[in-house]
Amino acid sequence: MKRFSKIALIAAAAVSTVTFQSCTDLEETIYEDITADNFFSSEGDYYSVLVNAYGNLRPLLWGYFNNSQISSDETIVPTRGGDWGDGGKWRELHQHNWTPVNPEVVGHWNDANKGLAQTNQFIFDLDAADPSIFSVYDLDALKAEARVLRAFYYFQLMDFYGGVPILETAAIDPENLPSRKTRKEVFEYIESELLAAVTNLKANHTSDQQGRVTKSSAHGLLARLYINAEEFSGTARWADAAAHADMVINSGEFSLESDFHDNFSADNAGGSEHVFVVPNVSAQGGMGLTFNMRTMHYNQLPSSPWNGFCTLADFYNTFDTADARHDIFLVGQQYDNDGNALTDRQGNPLSFTASLPGITGASETDGIRVVKYGIDPAESGGESGNDYVIIRYSDIMLIKAEALLRQSDEAGALSIVNDIRARAGAAARTSLSLDDLLEERGFELAWEGVRRQDLIRFGKFTNAWELKITTGEDYVKLFPIPESALGANPNIDQNPGY
Numbered sequence: 001m002k003r004f005s006k007i008a009l010i011a012a013a014a015v016s017t018v019t020f021q022s023c024t025d026l027e028e029t030i031y032e033d034i035t036a037d038n039f040f041s042s043e044g045d046y047y048s049v050l051v052n053a054y055g056n057l058r059p060l061l062w063g064y065f066n067n068s069q070i071s072s073d074e075t076i077v078p079t080r081g082g083d084w085g086d087g088g089k090w091r092e093l094h095q096h097n098w099t100p101v102n103p104e105v106v107g108h109w110n111d112a113n114k115g116l117a118q119t120n121q122f123i124f125d126l127d128a129a130d131p132s133i134f135s136v137y138d139l140d141a142l143k144a145e146a147r148v149l150r151a152f153y154y155f156q157l158m159d160f161y162g163g164v165p166i167l168e169t170a171a172i173d174p175e176n177l178p179s180r181k182t183r184k185e186v187f188e189y190i191e192s193e194l195l196a197a198v199t200n201l202k203a204n205h206t207s208d209q210q211g212r213v214t215k216s217s218a219h220g221l222l223a224r225l226y227i228n229a230e231e232f233s234g235t236a237r238w239a240d241a242a243a244h245a246d247m248v249i250n251s252g253e254f255s256l257e258s259d260f261h262d263n264f265s266a267d268n269a270g271g272s273e274h275v276f277v278v279p280n281v282s283a284q285g286g287m288g289l290t291f292n293m294r295t296m297h298y299n300q301l302p303s304s305p306w307n308g309f310c311t312l313a314d315f316y317n318t319f320d321t322a323d324a325r326h327d328i329f330l331v332g333q334q335y336d337n338d339g340n341a342l343t344d345r346q347g348n349p350l351s352f353t354a355s356l357p358g359i360t361g362a363s364e365t366d367g368i369r370v371v372k373y374g375i376d377p378a379e380s381g382g383e384s385g386n387d388y389v390i391i392r393y394s395d396i397m398l399i400k401a402e403a404l405l406r407q408s409d410e411a412g413a414l415s416i417v418n419d420i421r422a423r424a425g426a427a428a429r430t431s432l433s434l435d436d437l438l439e440e441r442g443f444e445l446a447w448e449g450v451r452r453q454d455l456i457r458f459g460k461f462t463n464a465w466e467l468k469i470t471t472g473e474d475y476v477k478l479f480p481i482p483e484s485a486l487g488a489n490p491n492i493d494q495n496p497g498y
Contacts (some may be wrong), residue, residue: 002141005008010018010449017095021110025119027215028327039218039325040125040129042133043134043135043136043137043139043385044135044136046122046125046126046129046137046142047137047142049122049125050122050142050146053118053119053122053146054149054211054212055114055259056111056114056115056118056119056149056153057115057149057278057390058150058280059107059111059114059115059391059422060111060278060279060388061199061278061289061290061291061388062107062111062177062290063104063107063108063111063112064108064111064112064156065103065291065449066093066108067093067104067105067108067160067452067479068449068450068451068452068453069102069309069447069449069451069452069453070090070093070094070104070309070429071094071096071358072451072452072455072461073097073310073312073314073315073451073460073465073466074275074311074312074315074442074447074451075094075309075311075366075370075447075451075470076090076094076309076310076311076312076356076359076466076467077090077091077093077094077308077309077310078356078358078359078361078362078366078367079091079248079359079360079361079362080307080308080362080363080364080366081304081392083308084308084427086103087103088443089102089103090104090308091102091359094359094467094468095359095467095468095469096462097470098479098480099480099498100272100480100481100483100486100494101482101483102496105479105480105482106482106484108156108159108160109157109479109481109482110482112153112156112157113153113157115149115153116150116153116157118155118166118265119146119149119150119153120150120167120170121170122146123143123146123147123150124169124170125170126139126142126143126146127143134497138200138202140200140440141200141201142201143197144197144199144200144201144202145197145201145212145213145488147193147194147196147197148193148194148197148201148213148218148221149213149223150314151193151194151197152221152390154166154186154189154190155190155221155224156185156391157223158183158186158187158190158232159232159453160478160479161180161188161218161478161479161480161481161495162186162478162495163180163183164180164181164186164492165177165178165179165180165181165183165280165489165491165492166181166185166189167379177489177491178489178491179491179492180492180493183232183233184232184233184234187229187232188233189224191222191225194218194221194222195222195360197217198215198219198222199220200220200482201214201215201217201471202214202215202217203251203253205255210269210274210277210279210387211277211278213276214246214253214367215251216242216247216251216253216254216275216280217275217276217391218242218244218249219247219248219251220244220245220248220275220276220391221276221391222240223244223245223247223248223396223400224391224395224399225240225405226238226240226241226244226455227241227399227402227403227457228360228453228456228489229241230293230304230457231456231457231477233446236321236406238402238403238406238407239403239407241399241400241402241403242399242404242407245396245397245399245403246400247395248393248495249397249400250274254272254273254274254275255272255273256272256273256393256394256397256419256423257271257272257273257392257423258423259324260323260324260423261327261374261426262327263389263392264372264373264374264386264389265379265386266374266375266376266377266384266385266389268374268386268389269387270296271387271389272393273389273392273393273394274340274387274392274393275387275389275390275391275392275393275396276390276391276397277389277390278387278388278389278390279387280383280384280385280386280387280388281476282363286298288376288379288380288383288384288385288386289373289376289383289384289385289386289388290374290382290383290384291373291384291447292305292311292371292373292384293305293306293382293383294306294308294309295307295308295309295310295369295370295371296329296330296369296371297302297334297342297344297350297352297365297369298344298345298364298366299342299343299344299345299350299369300334300350300374301379301382303320303379303381303382304382305382309367309369309370310352310356310367310368310370311329311354311367311369311370311446311447312364312368312465312466313354313355313356313368313464314466314468315442315446315466316329316331316355316368316471317440317441317442317492318397318442320426321356322419322426322427323424323425323426323442323443324423324424324425324426325424325426325446328370328371328372328446328447329366329368329369329370329371330352330370330371331352331353331368331369332351332352333349333350333351334350334351336353336410337476342408343384344363344364344365345364348365351365352365352366352367352368352369353365353366353367353368353382354368354465356466358404358467359467361402370396370446370447372447372448373386373388374386374409374448380430384414389448391448392445392448392486394420394444394445395444395445395448396438397419397420398416398418398420398440398441398444399447400431401414401416401417401432401437402434402437402441403414404416405432405434405437407436410431410432411436413432414429414431414432417429417432417436417437417440420440420444421440424443424444426443432457435458436459438454438455438458438460442453442454456477461476461477462476462477473497475495475496475497475498478495480494480495480497480498481493481494481496481498
């Protein structure tokens with residue numbers, strides 16, 4: 001008889017401490033009445049577990065996003081008096097001197113492993129399912145969706161932490177925990193899972209099931225995997241990146257939104273550029289976007305934002321003010337919806353400055369704020385209902401452009417870039433270098449959680465930038481394995497440099 005909770009806990013402990021640390025006696029957490037034999041009595045039971053596996057994507061909006069953004073030249077969280085000190089964790093992320101106990105580093109590791117453990121268990125249970133009970137749902141399609149989710153959780157771990165154990169059985173022996181695979185081996189596993197899953201995925205879903213992965217979601221992940229393949233596996237795969245980008249482009253399922261900002265509006269569900277998204281409903285509580293809360297001033301919304309995250313002046317200054325994508329930035333005097341000038345908590349004009357005095361000692365109004373996702377008038381407790389876009393169609397187009405450019409097809413790449421620029425009202429480029437393309441990705445994809453990957457791929461991640469010095473050490477391209485994870489599994493070793 002297979003017990004859910006024990007297997008899920010042990011699977012998580014094999015690579016993480018999500019649940020391992022909270023309970024030293026795993027037997028105490030077993031619910032004897034819930035087993036794989038008596039829970040999965042209908043196909044609806046399987047579907048409900050898959051829904052929960054999708055729910056594990058929601059923490060992306062915190063750890064994955066924060067670590068991607070703040071370690072890049074797009075985002076900084078300065079300490080403002082007694083606010084945003086938080087033991088120095090935000091400063092560590094920006095200045096690349098994080099440690100294995102940084103809460104954001106640990107949190108992302110735990111989030112990804114929690115999703116991985118649950119999704120892995122679900123796949124094992126699907127393998128043991130009775131096919132005869134499935135009539136509404138396609139068993140092969142459900143499994144394919146779960147395999148894509150599992151691949152994406154592995155993708156996160158490989159991207160940020162390098163090689164990790166690959167769990168291939170449901171029951172893990174706590175006395176013989178799995179050892180760490182190489183980053184290349186994890187890359188190849190992700191590749192094989194996505195390629196195997198794509199055949200059984202649906203091309204699209206009904207409007208009430210937006211957010212479920214599709215064939216294009218898998219091809220989009222493969223395009224992202226291959227565009228970063230040289231970093232992940234040691235071998236460039238530009239042609240493969242272009243081929244899978246083409247699978248999305250030629251699917252006929254997507255097109256550029258006529259208005260760039262529609263991609264991120266409060267009612268952006270079902271957007272024409274949404275290749276892979278995390279649906280959100282602010283009214284549910286604990287599931288919505290808080291990006292605007294992180295960046296806007298305390299007095300800018302009734303929900304009293306947190307006044308933290310901002311962008312760097314050097315990054316902001318690369319934007320053309322005539323480009324619609326420049327409109328995501330808040331700088332200068334701020335106003336309410338009726339046009340009245342806002343003030344800070346001391347009654348002074350609420351006017352955001354472009355520059356920061358330092359990474360500490362910032363005032364309430366220092367730093368340019370970024371409001372890319374539209375403000376949700378129905379927000380609940382500061383959480384917006386905007387869907388979070390993991391992969392967007394314009395990103396797929398830019399992946400293809402980059403793959404072409406790296407294979408010496410400047411004309412083909414330039415045509416794609418200019419199509420995207422035209423949508424934003426920006427003048428066409430007449431030539432295109434790799435530095436130009438990185439700049440274009442910054443214009444189009446700012447604050448979408450891809451900048452760290454881009455800087456690494458373009459050889460810029462270890463450079464110095466505003467309020468960050470550098471020793472040029474390549475080891476920071478990987479985050480450290482959390483100390484708690486090393487303690488939970490002695491068969492995992494620490495990344496070099498830490």
